[in-house]
Amino acid sequence: MEPEAAKLLGAGLAAIGAGLASLGVGNVFAKYLEGALRNPGAADSQQGRLFIGFAAAELLGLLAFVIAVLLIFT
């Protein structure tokens, strides 16, 4: 296999990481909503933690995107 083709294949495989991160982000919001519906009184105070979890889950998907970009353009 030529190195260029392998790079592009690797970039395509990195897209799996972005998709998996979308599962993570969905899970964060789903669990938050589930908890918020059970105890609406405590929901507002936990919004900061919701976004921390969102940021952590999202970062891993963005890293997959960065790896794809690095593989394609370098």
Added chain:
Amino acid sequence: MHQFTIEPLAGTGNWEIAGHNIAFTNSALWMLIAAVVLTVFVAGGMRRQLVPGRWQMMVEFFTGFIDDMLEANIGKGGRKYLPFVFSLFMFILFANLLGLVPLGIVGVHPFTFTSHFTVTGILAVLSFSIVLAVGFWKHGLHFFSLFVPAGTPWPMIPMIAPIEFISFMVRPFSLGLRLFVAMMAGHVLLEVLSSFVINGGNGGLGLGLLVGIPSLVLMIGIAALEILVAGIQAYVFALLTSLYINDAENLH
């Protein structure tokens, strides 16, 4: 891609500091515009009327929002970081939103400078160095106990400390990278969808209806999502900055 190219607008000739050219680029121009718009926005709301008008309500909403966030994350000592975190949040928010303004229809192409790692990296290093400065100023060398969480059994310390150290040193990198990639990915996505619309439209009536119209509908939705992402990313940047400052301010 054209929307990410940095073009010098003035001073390519002899504006130099230590041998490096410091030309006034379109990135610098849009930073200046964001700063001016932000100054006008905040100055318009500082009339201190007893019964606030709409503008003053808007500015007070943002200051109150950041103040509440600092209060919740840092506690009583968080008030003194309000100017820094507020400027950071509003600057990033205005930069993200100004990059989305559809000025292209009148021929001016906005430049989203937060889609460049140089800019977001510097912002991240700025907040990271404030964390370091506050930590060493308040706690001295005791600040290094940040790498040993409270209640760690002593046999675990040689394992935990390097992990904590790495996770601490990665912070400015992940902070800058998140904002940069989120903004760049959004703009690339919009560009790809718009190329679908244009090429589908040029490909004839059938392709235009089959590809162009759904892409246009999707593009409108994604554009709305991008406005949301612009707000969320600015909020996440400010939130993580306040969390990191909390580590330095109240050493566990």
